[in-house]
Amino acid sequence: MLASRSMTDRIVDWLITIFLLAVGISTLLPLVNTLAISLSDKAAVSGGMVGLWPVGFNLNSYSFILRDEKFWQAFGVSVQRVLLGGALNFVLAVLTAFPLSRTTRAFPARDVFMWLFVFGMILNVGIVPWYLTISGYGLIDNIWALVLPGAVPIWNVIILMNFFRNIPKELDEAARIDGANPWQLLWSVYLPTSLPALATITLFSIVGHWNSFFDGLILMNNPNNYPLQTYIQQLVIADRPALHGGQAQLLAQLSNNTLNAAKLFVAMIPILIVYPFLQRYFIRGIMLGAVKE
Amino acid sequence: MFKDTDRLAYYAMILPGLVLLFAFTFVPLFYSVIAFQRFNPALGIQGSPWVGLDNILYMFSLRDARQVFFNTVFIATMKMIFVLLTAVAFALLLNEVRFLRVRRSIQTMVYLPHFLSWVILAGILRTILARDGMVNDFLALFGIGPIYFLGQPNIFPWVIIFSDVWKEFGFEAIVYLAALTAIDPTLYEVAELDGANRFQKMRFISIPGIAPVIVLVGCLSIGNVLNAGFDQIFNLYSPIVYSTGDIIDTYVYRIGLIQGQYSLGTAVGLFKTVVALLLIGVSYWAAGKYANYRIF
Numbered sequence: 184m185l186a187s188r189s190m191t192d193r194i195v196d197w198l199i200t201i202f203l204l205a206v207g208i209s210t211l212l213p214l215v216n217t218l219a220i221s222l223s224d225k226a227a228v229s230g231g232m233v234g235l236w237p238v239g240f241n242l243n244s245y246s247f248i249l250r251d252e253k254f255w256q257a258f259g260v261s262v263q264r265v266l267l268g269g270a271l272n273f274v275l276a277v278l279t280a281f282p283l284s285r286t287t288r289a290f291p292a293r294d295v296f297m298w299l300f301v302f303g304m305i306l307n308v309g310i311v312p313w314y315l316t317i318s319g320y321g322l323i324d325n326i327w328a329l330v331l332p333g334a335v336p337i338w339n340v341i342i343l344m345n346f347f348r349n350i351p352k353e354l355d356e357a358a359r360i361d362g363a364n365p366w367q368l369l370w371s372v373y374l375p376t377s378l379p380a381l382a383t384i385t386l387f388s389i390v391g392h393w394n395s396f397f398d399g400l401i402l403m404n405n406p407n408n409y410p411l412q413t414y415i416q417q418l419v420i421a422d423r424p425a426l427h428g429g430q431a432q433l434l435a436q437l438s439n440n441t442l443n444a445a446k447l448f449v450a451m452i453p454i455l456i457v458y459p460f461l462q463r464y465f466i467r468g469i470m471l472g473a474v475k476e
Numbered sequence: 477m478f479k480d481t482d483r484l485a486y487y488a489m490i491l492p493g494l495v496l497l498f499a500f501t502f503v504p505l506f507y508s509v510i511a512f513q514r515f516n517p518a519l520g521i522q523g524s525p526w527v528g529l530d531n532i533l534y535m536f537s538l539r540d541a542r543q544v545f546f547n548t549v550f551i552a553t554m555k556m557i558f559v560l561l562t563a564v565a566f567a568l569l570l571n572e573v574r575f576l577r578v579r580r581s582i583q584t585m586v587y588l589p590h591f592l593s594w595v596i597l598a599g600i601l602r603t604i605l606a607r608d609g610m611v612n613d614f615l616a617l618f619g620i621g622p623i624y625f626l627g628q629p630n631i632f633p634w635v636i637i638f639s640d641v642w643k644e645f646g647f648e649a650i651v652y653l654a655a656l657t658a659i660d661p662t663l664y665e666v667a668e669l670d671g672a673n674r675f676q677k678m679r680f681i682s683i684p685g686i687a688p689v690i691v692l693v694g695c696l697s698i699g700n701v702l703n704a705g706f707d708q709i710f711n712l713y714s715p716i717v718y719s720t721g722d723i724i725d726t727y728v729y730r731i732g733l734i735q736g737q738y739s740l741g742t743a744v745g746l747f748k749t750v751v752a753l754l755l756i757g758v759s760y761w762a763a764g765k766y767a768n769y770r771i772f
Contacts, residue, residue: 195674199572206566207585210642213600214588216610220603231608279493282486290486296494303501305699305756309745310725311732312507316500319507332500335493365485394593397707401733412595419599420711440603447599454591461591462584466650 214451221245221445228440244445254446256407257414260326260399264410265392268330272388273381276339281369283340284347304337314401328402329410333391339384346380347373383464390461393453411450419443511743531743540727541744547633548723551704554637556697562645564690567652568682572674586646598711601639602626632717636709651693652686659685692767699756702748724748 188196215235220228224239232238248254279300287293313332322328350373358372374381399413409417454461511531513524535541566586573579589597604610605625615621625635663681672680706725713721724744732741763769 192674196572196574199569200575200578203566203569203573203582204578207582210586210589210646213604213610216604217600231613234610234613275493275496278489282490285486290483292487296490299494300497303497305753306501306505307749307752308501308504308508309732309742309749310728311738311741311745312504312510313500314733315507315510315738316504320499331496334496334500340493365482365489369489390591394591394595396593396595397710412593415599416595416711420595420602443599444603447596450596451592458588458591462587465591 217444217447221441221448223441225441244441247442248445248449257409257411260408261393261411263326264329265389268392269385269389271330271334272336272339273385275335276343276384279335280340280343280347281373284344300337300340317402323402324404324408329398336388339387343380343384346377350376379467383467386461386464415446415450508742508746510739511746513739515739531739535740535743535747544722544724544727547720548704549701551633551636551723552701555640558637558641559644559648560693562641563648564652566645567649567656568678570653571656571682589643590647594707594711597643601712626712627716629717629720632721636712636721640705640708651689655686655689656682688767692763692769695763695767696759698759698762701755702752
C-alpha cells in the first residue's frame with residue numbers, strides 16, 4: 184500500500200469483515216439447527232423449543248440409527264454405487280478423453296466423436312423415454328441401473344480432455360521416439376501428469392453419485408434397493424414412516440423429527456469428511472472447465 | 477509419425493464410451509416417437525396406434541401446461557438473476573477483506589451447501605420453515621407470522637428462489653473471485669495516487685474487471701431457462717402450491733410416470749428438449765461471440 188490507510192478505511196474494513204462473517208455463519212445456521220434437533224429431547228423438539236443448542240441433550244436417535252437395519256442397508260447401496268459408479272466414471276472418462284485430446288491429424292474421426300458426445304451431453308430426452316429405455320434393458324431393481332446410464336461423464340471428459348491438451352507436446356514426442364504406443368503413452372505419460380485433474384473429476388462423480396436420489400426412486404421398485412438419498416427422501420419428504428425399522432420401539436423414545444434430523448445429519452457426514460478436498464479440487468475443476476482458447 | 481495402429485488404439489479406447497452413449501442417450505431418443513402415438517406398454521412401440529400431432533396439440537390446449545411453462549421460466553430466470561447478483565456482491569465484498577485466514581474461513585462456510593443434496597437440504601428447510609420452526613420462531617420475536625412458507629402459492633416460488641441463492645451463491649462467486657484476483661494490482665495503486673476511494677475503485681476497476689465473466693455466466697444461463705431445478709422443487713412442493721410451484725420437469729414426472737400417460741409425458745418432455753436445444757445453441761453462440769468462450 185502506498186499511503187497509510189485512514190481511520191475510516193480501517194473501520195469500513197472491519198465492518199465488511201464482520202458482515203461477511205455473519206453471512207457465512209448464517210449460511211450454516213440451518214445445519215446447526217438440524218444437528219441440535221437430532222441431539223435434543225423429543226418433548227423439547229415437539230414444543231418447538233430447540234434453536235441452535237440441544238435441549239435435553241441425548242444420543243437416543245443416533246443409537247437408534249446404529250441399530251436401524253434399513254438405514255444401513257440403504258447406506259450400503261449408496262456406498263456400492265459410489266464405488267462402482269466412481270470406478271466406471273473414472274475409467275470411461277480417461278478412455279474417452281484421451282483419443283478426443285488428439286489432433287485431427289492423429290485421429291481424423293476426433294471431431295465427429297467430439298460433436299456426438301457434446302450433443303449427447305446437451306440432449307436431455309425427458310424422463311419417460313429414459314425410463315422406458317432402462318426398463319426395456321431389464322435393469323429395474325438392479326444396481327447397474329444406477330451406474331450405467333451416467334457411466335460416461337461427458338462434462339468430466341471435457342475437463343480432462345482440455346487438461347490433456349495443455350500437457351507439453353515435448354513429453355508426448357519424447358515417448359513417441361522411445362516407441363511408445365497410445366496405450367503406453369496414456370498410461371505412463373498422461374495419467375501421471377494429470378493427477379490434479381483426475382482427483383477433480385473423481386470427486387465430481389463421487390459427490391454426484393452420493394447425492395442423487397431420483398434414479399433410485401424411479402428405477403428401484405423394492406425399497407430394499409434404495410440408495411440412502413432415496414431412502415431419506417421417502418422417509419422425510421414423502422413421509423413414509425413405515426420405512427423406519429422397528430416402529431414400536433421408535434415411538435416410545437423418539438419423535439419422528441429428532442430421528443429424521445439425525446438421519447439427515449448422518450447422510451451429510453461422508454460429504455463433510457471429503458469437504459476439505461472438495462473445496463480445493465472443485466475450485467480447480469471449475470477453472471479447468473472454463474478453459475478459454 | 478501417425479501410424480494406422482495408433483488410430484486403431486484410439487478407436488478401441490473410445491468404443492466403450494460410444495456404446496454407452498448410444499445405449500443410454502440415443503436409444504431414448506428413438507423411444508421419444510411415442511409422443512406421436514397413443515402408447516400402450518402392453519402393445520409396445522410397434523403395436524401402439526399412431527396419432528400424429530394429437531398429443532402435442534392437446535398439450536398446448538391444457539391450461540396446466542401453460543401455467544407450468546410460465547412457472548418454469550419465471551423461477552429459473554429469477555434464480556439466475558438473484559444468484560448472480562448475490563454472488564457478484566459477495567465476491568466484491570470478500571475482495572475487500574484483507575485477512576487471508578478470515579477470507580478462507582468465510583469461503584469454507586458459504587461453499588458447503590453447494591455440496592449437499594437437495595434431499596438433505598429440503599429436509600432441513602422443511603424443518604426450519606415449519607410453523608414451529610426456527611425461522612418462524614425468529615419472526616415471532618418481531619410479532620410477525622407464523623408464515624406458511626411452503627404452503628402459500630404466492631410465497632412458495634420465492635422460497636425456492638432464495639433457498640437456491642442460499643445453496644449456490646458462494647459457489648458461483650468462485651469465478652468472480654478468480655477474475656478479481658487476475659486484475660493487475662498496479663491499477664488500484666495508480667487509482668489511489670489519483671485519490672480514488674474504495675467505492676470508486678470498485679466502480680471503475682473491479683466491476684469492469686469482472687464484467688466479462690458476468691457476461692459469460694449470463695450467456696451460458698440462457699440454456700437453463702427451462703431448468704428450474706427438479707430435485708429442489710420435487711422435494712419441497714405439495715399440491716397446495718402447484719399453481720405457482722409446478723414446473724415442466726415435475727409435471728412430466730407426474731403425468732408421465734405417476735399417472736402413466738406415457739405419450740403425453742413424452743410429448744411435453746420432447747417439446748422441452750427441442751426448445752432447450754435451441755436455447756443452448758443460442759447460449760453457446762452468445763458465449764462465443766460476447767465472451768470468447770468455447771467448451772472445447
